[in-house]
Amino acid sequence: MKKIKYILFFLFIILVITVIIQYPKLNLISGYAAKNTASTLFIAGRTLNSVAENDNNVPLIKLAESSYDLTNKVASAEVFGLMERKAICRDGLGCVLTNGDVDHRLYSEVPLRVQQTIPLPYPHGHLPARDTTFSRVDYGKLSRALDHVFADTVKTRTVLVLYKGHILAERYADGFDPDTPVLGWSMTKSVLATLFGILEYQGKISMNDKAGLPSWEADGRKEITLDHLLRMQSGLDWEEDYSTISDVTKMLFMESNMAAVQAGKRLVAEPTEVWNYSSGTSNLLSGLLRNTFSTYQNYLNFPYKALIDKIGMHSMIIETDLAGNFVGSSYAWASTRDWARFGQLYLQKGNWNGEQIFHPAWVSYATEPTEHSNGVYGAHFWLNAHGKFPDVPRDMYSANGYQGQHVFIIPSKDLVVVRTGLAEEPQFDTNVFLREVIAALP
Structure with missing residues (x-):
């Protein structure tokens, strides 16, 4: 006993x-x-x-x-x-x-959106997509590629393939359709970066500008630039671990002002010495974006006026935190077709229906491999520059998000592929999926 x-x-x-x-x-x-x-x-x-x-x-x-x-x-x-x-x-x-x-009362100001119908076929407008058939595309192979990626174990929800600006294939799991908004998670980072590219094209900022936070002026953080932040090379301390209580989970699920979290971190390395992926950095950038505008209303309007609604991504919304900052690390929602519009904009180097949204050179900047990233990261975009995916062209770059959200852009194939779901590597095999899609093309 x-x-x-x-x-x-x-x-x-x-x-x-x-x-x-x-x-x-x-x-x-x-x-x-x-x-x-x-x-x-x-x-x-x-x-x-x-x-x-x-x-x-x-x-x-x-x-x-x-x-x-x-x-x-x-x-x-x-x-x-x-x-x-x-x-x-x-x-x-x-x-x-x-x-x-x-x-x-904090929410009395909301984005003022102008959502005009663009009288062109999708993806460049809101009319139905042209029913286009390419004689040299193997549609059987393409269909089998989608069959594989929609297998139960892969947990795919939506796929859209744009080839030469035309829908080549499109498929949705039960409960989803072309208009269903999907959370992009960290694909939001690429949207956020694009806003900085637009401001640079407008002559309002330079990527070499210092972050300029008053609390950094007394130490080495005063040397951190926008370029360092966009490339995740700031040298600031950060733990990006979603499996435990870490910097990123505390920020997303406990903090009222997400833009301030990374700003309060100490330097653990000099800028450019290390590459460390950080959602805190993206939300810090969102706060810096806010600082470039004279009023909060202008900050709220800017993403929609300069990018989102301008190219017809009317389903997209970027959620804000309790302090009113866009959660640029994680919280953009959009339909699969609108995520594909975003990829098409990059494939066209920022030109949309004859209007230049950002400078064509911005794409080269965003896709230039960042030192110490082993060729997998540019400026808030993921890369295949060193052949991480061996059967995919090296010029492929992408907006990626948690649980396998992707906008793949492959300029050499004139191709944009969107895949959303609830599983990522290894359940969702990027290399095999893109290899099978590309095999169906001329």
Whole structure:
């Protein structure tokens, strides 16, 4: 009997220690579930069951139980009745996790969007795509490539293939269609970078400009430039680990002002000495973008006026944090067709229906391999410069996001491929998929 008591006591101690260690994670788990539920319901228009069975059905997150209030556009989540978190949705600004009381007067300013119908066939306008058949394209091979990528284990949701500015193939999983907004996660970083390219083309900034934060003036951080930040070469401390309580998970699911998180980090290396992928850096850039405008309203309008609505990506929305900053690291939503428009803009080197959105040289800048990245990263775009994907042309570059969101741009093939889903490498094999698509082309 005594021995059993000792064993039970020992097990109790283990349980207590486990709860103490794991309890802080509940904040992140319920935060992720609440935010993802809110945005997926109120932006993408999907159902709570669909979110629970798919988007939130991942390790740890599936422990959370979510609910929502349709009238007030609020979603809540908790884990075993503990650590309830709420996310509210605001017209024009998307959804955001609350941290205590929320002053709704903060959301009186919203982006002023001009969403004109462009009277041209898709992708350059909003008329139906031209029904085009290319005699030298093997449509059987292309169909088989999509069959493979839509296998159950790959968890693909949408695929669109644009070849020479025409839809070559398009397929959607159940519950998705050409108009369903999809969360791009870190594909948002490439959209954010494009805004800096536009400002540079307008003569308002230079990539060699210093970040210029007053809190950096007394130390080595004063030497950090926009180029360093866009290339993830700032030398600032950052941990990008989504499996634990890290800099990135605390920022996305606990911080009210995401632009300030990376700004408060110390230097661990001189700028350009190391390459360290950092979502905090992207949100810092979003804050710096805000600083370039004289009013908050101008900041809110800029992405839509200068890029998003200008090229007809009317489904796109970039969500803001509680402090009003665009979450440039992670929270852009758009339909698959609008994500493909973004890729087509880059394939056309910034020219859209005769108007130059950013300088053609911006593409060369964004796709120049960053030192120490082993040829996989440029300026907020991913690269194949050193042949990471051996069967894919070296000039391929892409906007990539968590769980396998991709806009692939392959200039040598005049090709844009969008794939969204809930699985990334190795379940989703980029090399095999693109190899099979390319094999169908002349």
